[in-house]
Amino acid sequence: MSRVDVAELVRSVVENRRHERGPLLVILHDLNDQLGYIDSTVVELVAGELNVSRADVHGVVTFYTDFRTEPAAGVSLKLCRAEACKAVGAERVVEHAQQVFGVRVGETTPDGSVTLDQVFCLGNCALGPAAQVNGKTHGRVDENRLVEILASAETTERASATSPGEPS
Amino acid sequence: MTTIYVPRDSSATSVGADEVAAAIRGAARESGHDIRLVRNGSRGMFWLEPLVEVATDRGRVGYGPVTADAVPALIEAGMLDGADHELCLGLVEELPWMRDQQRLCFARVGLTDPLSVDDYVANGGLAGLRAALDLAPAEVITELSDSGLRGRGGAGFPSGIKWKTVLDTESDLKFVCCNADEGDSGTFADRMLMEGDPFCLIESMAIAAHAVGATEGYIYIRSEYPDAVNTMRAAIDIAYAQGWLGSDILDSGLRFDLSVRVGAGAYICGEETSMLESLEGKRGMVRPKPPIPAINGLFGKPTVVNNVLTLASVPTILANGGGAYAEHGMERSRGTQVFQLAGNIKHGGVFETAFGITLGELVNGYGGGTLSGRPVRAAQVGGPLGSYVPAAQFDLPTDYEAFAAAEAMLGHGGVVVFDDTVDMAAMARFAMEFCAEESCGKCTPCRVGAVRGVEVIDRITSGEEPETNIGVLNDLCEVMTEGSLCAMGGLTPNPVRSALQHFADDFTGGHAPATTGDDPTTTSGNGSGPSGVLAGDEESKA
Numbered sequence: 207m208s209r210v211d212v213a214e215l216v217r218s219v220v221e222n223r224r225h226e227r228g229p230l231l232v233i234l235h236d237l238n239d240q241l242g243y244i245d246s247t248v249v250e251l252v253a254g255e256l257n258v259s260r261a262d263v264h265g266v267v268t269f270y271t272d273f274r275t276e277p278a279a280g281v282s283l284k285l286c287r288a289e290a291c292k293a294v295g296a297e298r299v300v301e302h303a304q305q306v307f308g309v310r311v312g313e314t315t316p317d318g319s320v321t322l323d324q325v326f327c328l329g330n331c332a333l334g335p336a337a338q339v340n341g342k343t344h345g346r347v348d349e350n351r352l353v354e355i356l357a358s359a360e361t362t363e364r365a366s367a368t369s370p371g372e373p374s
Numbered sequence: 375m376t377t378i379y380v381p382r383d384s385s386a387t388s389v390g391a392d393e394v395a396a397a398i399r400g401a402a403r404e405s406g407h408d409i410r411l412v413r414n415g416s417r418g419m420f421w422l423e424p425l426v427e428v429a430t431d432r433g434r435v436g437y438g439p440v441t442a443d444a445v446p447a448l449i450e451a452g453m454l455d456g457a458d459h460e461l462c463l464g465l466v467e468e469l470p471w472m473r474d475q476q477r478l479c480f481a482r483v484g485l486t487d488p489l490s491v492d493d494y495v496a497n498g499g500l501a502g503l504r505a506a507l508d509l510a511p512a513e514v515i516t517e518l519s520d521s522g523l524r525g526r527g528g529a530g531f532p533s534g535i536k537w538k539t540v541l542d543t544e545s546d547l548k549f550v551c552c553n554a555d556e557g558d559s560g561t562f563a564d565r566m567l568m569e570g571d572p573f574c575l576i577e578s579m580a581i582a583a584h585a586v587g588a589t590e591g592y593i594y595i596r597s598e599y600p601d602a603v604n605t606m607r608a609a610i611d612i613a614y615a616q617g618w619l620g621s622d623i624l625d626s627g628l629r630f631d632l633s634v635r636v637g638a639g640a641y642i643c644g645e646e647t648s649m650l651e652s653l654e655g656k657r658g659m660v661r662p663k664p665p666i667p668a669i670n671g672l673f674g675k676p677t678v679v680n681n682v683l684t685l686a687s688v689p690t691i692l693a694n695g696g697g698a699y700a701e702h703g704m705e706r707s708r709g710t711q712v713f714q715l716a717g718n719i720k721h722g723g724v725f726e727t728a729f730g731i732t733l734g735e736l737v738n739g740y741g742g743g744t745l746s747g748r749p750v751r752a753a754q755v756g757g758p759l760g761s762y763v764p765a766a767q768f769d770l771p772t773d774y775e776a777f778a779a780a781e782a783m784l785g786h787g788g789v790v791v792f793d794d795t796v797d798m799a800a801m802a803r804f805a806m807e808f809c810a811e812e813s814c815g816k817c818t819p820c821r822v823g824a825v826r827g828v829e830v831i832d833r834i835t836s837g838e839e840p841e842t843n844i845g846v847l848n849d850l851c852e853v854m855t856e857g858s859l860c861a862m863g864g865l866t867p868n869p870v871r872s873a874l875q876h877f878a879d880d881f882t883g884g885h886a887p888a889t890t891g892d893d894p895t896t897t898s899g900n901g902s903g904p905s906g907v908l909a910g911d912e913e914s915k916a
Contacts, residue, residue: 231655232635271639272637272639288752289804290559290560290716291717293790294745294800327598329385329564329565329598330384330420332562332716333423334717343384343385344388346389
């Protein structure tokens with residue numbers, strides 16, 4: 207997307223949300239969903255539209271883990287590492303995923319296909335270990351099931367070529 | 375026409391409920407059966423998910439855990455007529471897990487189509503709001519106070535006092551905010567309620583608006599719960615169309631507007647003042663209290679901030695009276711608690727019952743012990759900031775004060791079970807690591823203390839002057855407890871100290887963790903895996 211297009215998008219998103227109370231988080235969600243990430247260009251544009259400082263916007267973007275500052279892969283894999291999932295072997299699944307993809311949590315594979323993230327609780331604590339792939343939660347995830355889920359997600363991703371991020 | 379229920383709850387879909395629903399639809403069509411497929415909430419018996427229910431003359435017959443592959447054989451065997459099969463569980467209401475509960479807050483969850491207005495009203499919906507609208511605001515609060523309801527989010531603060539403070543504070547604008555940032559591991563009841571009975575939350579917030587004189591409300595839902603967000607938003611749209619929200623609610627003249635706001639992956643935003651900052655579009659930095667949100671809350675206005683389950687308990691209190699609610703429970707813990715059994719547990723899920731049931735009855739009784747089949751070593755109660763309770767103390771009654779006396783915290787009733795392979799020093803380290811990761815950074819004891827906590831635990835476990843360093847750790851815990859601005863830093867010492875107190879050997883190498891040859895996670899066979907068939911949400915609207 208060119209800079210002009212991004213500027214146009216930011217303007218329209220801000221216009222849509224301007225009437226809401228304290229709209230910055232809502233605006234950033236919209237932009238993160240549509241662009242996949244929020245970089246310094248977008249921060250500057252949002253600050254300009256809302257007439258606040260870039261620091262104010264940057265501070266909010268960096269506080270929340272959902273807002274990415276660089277593009278994510280087509281497949282977003284989030285593995286739960288909170289207590290309930292640890293109790294049934296979540297760390298083993300994380301270890302396995304790191305080995306298979308050759309990246310640490312928080313990183314994207316070199317081919318840009320999968321972003322591996324950790325998450326603390328998906329609310330699936332009676333059916334752990336839990337994982338979330340492109341917004342869909344999976345339970346009782348072990349090493350084998352992880353491979354199945356990802357294969358299915360990559361197929362779906364190729365077929366639909368939908369934009370990454372949480373469903374709105 | 376037969377009515378079949380397949381849950382839409384995200385825990386149920388996490389183990390293949392969408393695929394099962396699609397398979398049933400396909401198989402019924404092929405075999406010429408005329409069915410109505412309802413995507414209900416979950417009954418909360420997660421070890422049986424996907425749990426398929428068939429409406430019969432006798433009642434709802436359950437089958438589970440069902441996989442998509444098993445569907446053709448089940449239909450062949452006569453599942454659509456409620457016939458017997460090895461997966462048949464009999465009448466769902468008569469299963470001990472269901473029969474022994476007192477479902478006040480979760481009365482409709484799993485029973486109804488979450489977005490069906492008719493189902494909602496036919497099952498007691500709106501009775502609380504109608505009763506409240508016949509009362510003056512102060513009278514509503516009297517009922518609430520009489521019920522003895524205390525905040526279900528963890529702190530257990532009396533709800534009547536909170537609402538009265540908001541009512542008594544003069545302002546041109548007041549808010550009702552629902553804290554649905556259920557970030558604690560081992561809790562999923564808020565999510566289940568929002569996905570399974572969203573109108574209940576809407577009704578309760580309208581009652582709160584009437585009681586305190588608020589006109590606007592927000593439900594702050596964490597982004598990790600996309601299904602809850604979608605269900606709540608759909609329910610709000612329907613509620614507006616029904617006149618349950620908006621400028622003249624149920625023709626009473628009450629005005630209340632409600633919307634959903636989505637968090638962005640910050641655990642700290644479950645702390646009420648941090649949540650308010652986030653709702654204002656800012657970094658989720660904790661505010662010092664006082665001033666309390668009831669007086670100076672969202673955008674500086676008087677604000678009710680309640681957890682999902684606190685609010686969801688309100689309609690039944692108004693419908694049946696505060697006194698009826700208070701008949702349940704023990705001592706100063708009145709009513710029911712929605713216990714959540716999680717982690718390494720054979721029968722995990724939600725179990726709503728009066729306060730007072732012991733931890734052992736929940737974990738070893740209804741929960742059936744561990745999933746791995748190994749002995750229970752400890753349970754963490756009340757989330758990541760709650761204490762580890764050793765199996766020897768499982769006779770503790772679930773009562774806020776009884777737990778406090780045992781230096782534990784009942785909190786929101788989430789129970790995470792661990793077997794004897796757990797390394798408690800590693801869990802204590804994780805508590806500090808988690809605090810370091812999720813601290814908002816505003817106060818030093820939390821921001822710096824958590825990092826130092828990880829370091830000092832590492833020194834202890836590596837055998838570096840263990841006695842001295844245990845002393846340092848205890849000092850550090852005291853500083854965090856006494857000096858932190860909010861519960862994040864203030865309660866992180868709970869899991870650390872309880873682990874140290876009950877499982878000291880794990881820190882000093884005296885305990886050899888039990889090892890397990892088999893992988894507990896592979897023992898469950900109830901996940902069918904995604905088949906690539908994406909069952910759409912349309913089913914719920916059928």
